[in-house]
Amino acid sequence: MSYYIRPDIAEIVAGLPGVHKEVISTAHKGAKLLRKKIAKDTGAMAASVRVDVLAKDAFFGIKDDGAIGYNFGHLNNWSGEPVPGSHVIERTIAEMG
Secondary structure (H helix, E strand, O other): OOOOOOOOHHHHHHOOOOHHHHHHHHHHHHHHHHHHHHHOOOHHHHOOEEEEEOOOOEEEEEOOOOHHHHHHEEEOOOOOOEEEOOOHHHHHHHHHO
């Protein structure tokens, strides 16, 4: 059996009443959880958690120059040793599931 899925289905669902409001609410919940997780390690970066709202979508994340290195890991500039990442963004998203 096969199914046809309209290529514009995400656009249609995003335009349904109440969907955008729920998407924004979910992004704010994620940002709150992310701030809480980051605050244990670095309060300065926790202050950089932001929610961006678009016409039919919303996102949360860290707006900080060090966010990628903090999340995924990096090399220590002086010793060259690898510093493991916190993967806090992925852990936050997984907990929201």
